[in-house]
Amino acid sequence: MAFSLATWNINSVRLREELVQKLLREEGPDVLCLxxxxxxxxxxxxxxxxxxxYPYMVARGxxxxxxxxxLSRLPIVEAGAEDFANLGHARHIAGRLENGVTVHNFYVPAGGDKPDREVNEKFGQKLDYLSEMRDWFKAEKPEKSILVGDLNIAPREDDVWDHKKMLKIVSHTPVEVDLLAEVQEAGGxxxxxxxxxxxxxxxxxxxxxxxxxxAADKGRRLDHVxxxxxxxQAAHSSRVLRAARGWEKPSDHAPVFATFDL
Structure with a gap:
């Protein structure tokens, strides 16, 4: 079975209900993670x-x-929700499709403005959240799983508009990039x-x-699949729907797509 998946930070699903419907009508992903x-x-x-x-939904709010x-047009059941770093925030939901694939949907804390946990509590929360993600996946050893979401980190030099200028900007600092790599390695x-x-x-x-x-095009790749x-090896046809950033009253994020032949 092939199915398509999209992830999108919608920045208020009620305010942008029409944009979600537009995406579902025009692009038709089988699974949409918001x-x-x-x-x-x-x-x-x-x-x-x-x-x-799209009659199926699992969510935390x-x-x-x-x-x-x-949101899914394929049957999906909830498969857990973690509160990493005990923030009391609705930042993770997992759903399991009938083919046995588990989809993890994350919204990692943005981390505030200053990349220093001594003066910025939010940055500390972000690092703690990622550390607990890493440790959880190391213990869980996930299989047949997809992780998507706004991870609020642009890891590669070509994931930001200016690597050198961004090195001290939250979302592209070395400590964040290194920690995200640890999360990635821990879960395989x-x-x-x-x-x-x-x-x-x-x-x-x-x-x-x-x-x-x-025109300015000062972007970052914060959203991941x-x-x-x-x-x-089952994944293909990845793309970013850049045009959605230009829709009326848009989110500041664009949807990211992938297809899986499973």
Missing amino acids: QECKSPVDKIPTQGFADLG QKGYNGVAI WADVTRADIPEGLLYSWWSYRAKDWD WATGDIR
Whole structure:
């Protein structure tokens, strides 16, 4: 069975319900993982998604902040939700498809503005969150799994618009990049997007602060699709739907896609 998957930080699923519906209508991923839903689960506008052929959802939510959801046209059941670093945040949900594939959907803390945990509590929380992710995957030894989400780190030099300028900017600092690599190694995860698109600048996020985000093109690749080693060869057709960043009242993130033949 082949199925397509997309991950998208939607920056409020209720505010951007129409954009989610547009994506489902025009692109038709079998599974759509959303982050920063900013909604309690019972307030997520599921009926419109169900009407488009997506009757299944597993989610964790909270009022006004964070929140993760997996919408699916394929049957999916909840397979756990972790609260790494005991933040009390809705940042992880896992769902299991009928073919036995587990999908982990993450929204890693952004980490604030200063990359110093002594003066910025949020940066410390981010590092602690990633450390606990690493330790959990090391213990869990995931198999037949996909990890997606806004991981809030652009790991490679060509995942940011200017590597040298970004080295001291939260999301591309060496301590974050190294820690993300440890998470990846601990779970045996492969970066599906970069396996498909190994060369060149590649972004999934552009700041709202830019007057013309498209022309300035000062992006970062913060959104990721990973797969465990046992299914990494089944992944193909990765892409970033850059055009979605230009939709009316958009999220500052663009959806990232991959297809799996499983």
